[in-house]
Amino acid sequence: MVSKSYSNLLDMTSGDGFDFRQPFKSLPRVVTSPGIISDPDWDMRSDDDSVGSASSAERKIIVANFLPLNWTRDEAGQLSFSLDDDALLMQLKHGFSNETDVVYVGSLKVQVDPSEQDQVAQKLLREYRCIPTFLPSDLHQQFYHGFCKQQLWPLFHYMLPICLDKGELFDRNLFQAYVRANKLFADKVMEAINSDDDYVWVHDYHLMLLPTFLRKRLHRIKLGFFLHSPFPSSEIYRTLPVRDEILKSLLNADLIGFQTFDYARHFLSCCSRLLGLHYESKRGYIGIEYFGRTVSLKILSVGVHVGRLESVLKLPSTVSKVREIEQRYKGKMLMLGVDDMDIFKGISLKLLGLELLLERNPKLREKLVLVQIINPARSTGKDVQEAITEAVSVAERINRKYGSSSYKPVVLIDHRIPFYEKIAFYAASDCCIVNAVRDGMNLVPYEYTVCRQGNKEIDKLRGLDKDTRHTSTLIVSEFVGCSPSLSGAFRVNPWSVDDVADALCRATDLTESEKQLRHEKHYRYEAVFGALCFFLQQGFQKSNIS
Known part of the structure; x- marks a missing residue:
């Protein structure tokens, strides 16, 4: 039985409600010529003719x-x-x-x-x-x-x-x-x-x-x-x-x-x-x-679509961009943030954590770079503009205090970049930090983990053999949906700047074996999780809706 709330909703259309008595138009099945679409009499077909036809295909x-x-x-x-x-x-x-x-x-x-x-x-x-x-x-x-x-x-x-x-x-x-x-x-x-x-x-x-x-x-x-x-x-x-x-x-x-x-x-x-x-x-x-x-x-x-990420990693443009990024930040630990520009992604809190880290640990100055990629805002509002202004202000302050003519602790990329370039940053970064104060699933940690696995072209670029174990480090807010599934990540309370700074410090102090173990744990999970999610998507309706 239908919810009794529908009548209230229809009243709100101000006289522009549905006429439920009129027949509805179906999506045309056959295109006979541009702009002319016909719907033939399918009842005239034999059963053999229906095999593989559009009408017999399951529609989502x-x-x-x-x-x-x-x-x-x-x-x-x-x-x-x-x-x-x-x-x-x-x-x-x-x-x-x-x-x-x-x-x-x-x-x-x-x-x-x-x-x-x-x-x-x-x-x-x-x-x-x-x-x-x-x-x-x-x-x-x-x-x-x-x-x-x-x-x-x-x-x-x-x-x-x-x-x-x-x-x-x-x-x-x-x-x-x-x-x-x-x-x-x-x-x-x-x-x-x-x-x-x-x-x-x-x-x-x-x-x-x-x-x-x-x-x-x-x-x-x-x-x-x-x-x-x-x-x-x-x-x-x-x-x-x-x-x-x-x-x-x-x-x-x-x-x-x-x-x-x-x-x-x-x-x-x-x-x-x-x-x-x-x-x-x-x-x-x-x-x-x-x-x-x-x-x-x-x-x-x-x-995430693991196969698609792996295919983009193989592109010559991606491999070339990985080489360029690693040369640009050679000798420095590269940390990465990739966030949409909205007020819940905690970008400014992340930058404040980095500022506190550099204040407490002078030895990390000149050795640590945070590249923050900010995807363009999907909505324009006062809060969004204020968030952008605040993030830029904090980044400029950090660069003035701890940077030099040849070194910037924070690199803000606040414009749209090609997908392969973002993938290259994933592959080249030693650590990825997701510091949202509230988010749904957030797929950035999964994308980062898959990209850090690399491929033979990137390994050859780095002079690594096929038996080399890969590494990655994740810092994840406890208020994002993916946090419980990443047991090898540093979980932080984004509202605690001290907590974020401590996690950043611990990430810089990990041994190679610890980075390898954390990466392998996440990558094994992601390889299975990605396949499972697409299986669930395929059976979303079939197995549950009758």
Whole structure:
């Protein structure tokens, strides 16, 4: 039975709700010519003709806020698109069989003129199996930069709007925009669904109302939801004025996936305390009974694509960049930080820890370099700008105090760099530090470990033989999802600058054998963990949604 909360959500669309009586359009199966798509009478086929056909292929519909596409605009103003191989959603395809028809539904990272939207939509469907959701610019601003980034993102990372200067108070108009945007995404998903055998996999906190809209349209829909961010404790979550609406909507999914058990436990606690629901747990199965349906909860930690990282490591450009980095920092211990530019990554706290280390240990000056790669911010806000300014200020202060004309303790890279260059920094760095004050899984430690394993080309560059044991050192915040799985890492409380400085000091004092043991422990785990994660992704719906 569908959650009773759907009627409230539909009321918020201000007269722009669904007409559930009208038939929905299915994704066309056969392209006969550019711009002309037909759907032949499949009932006329023989059984032999259906083997390997598009109609018999299992279909996965992956829904996310943004499509896994890059875009460019030429001088004439013409848009062109390409697949973003770095996007996690694109890498999910490797967890499915080759016969699986994967369709993506999401918005674009660029505004498209209404007169061009039909043409762009046909092109993206034809070339990339992508169905774009075009949100008006004002709705996108209220939905993404408003409710998602000002309300949900801080709350899910344990930041409460105590006063106007420390956060944004709840704005019901922004929530109504969130409802309308989710409704538009649901419309596009309905265009992609061909039959009851299709699986819909919704991703992340931007689309938490989607299960209600889809379940109302198709009662038997096979629907999974995966949360990439943390889910807060009930004491934090209950401060959200629309807490019940979001919980009830998520419970319209068949399966809800979380990065860690802690996040799933918090969700269960919210369902128990706020909705009075009970759950059953046995043999690794967690189920919530809700209006005659059993909603399954799973811990589906996201891993890294080991094969892709290894293939990038083999590129001549990567090997050349590793040589360049190692020559540039020859004789120095190279530490690395790779973080998105947001207020929860603890970049300034990391730099303060380094500053304290250099203050306490003069012998490490001129011998230690921290390269901090800052990925461009995905949202622009006062808090983000303040975080950037603060990080730059701390870095400049450290370089003035402990640097020289030929030496900078901190090297900030605050612009987008090619993927192979980031991989080269991973491979060349003696230590990697992840100091987030709150994060989901965070795959940086896993990527670093795989890259430190290197390959025969990099070993030859370093003059190593095939029997040489590789090394790596990790410093990881205890508040990130990957922390429990990295038993060989130094775990730190990012809020304690002394704790961070001590971990940095211990990392500089490890023997080669200790570095080898820590690396081998993590690499063996990652080799299995990466394969396991993609297996789980492949069976996400098949094994759990009926």
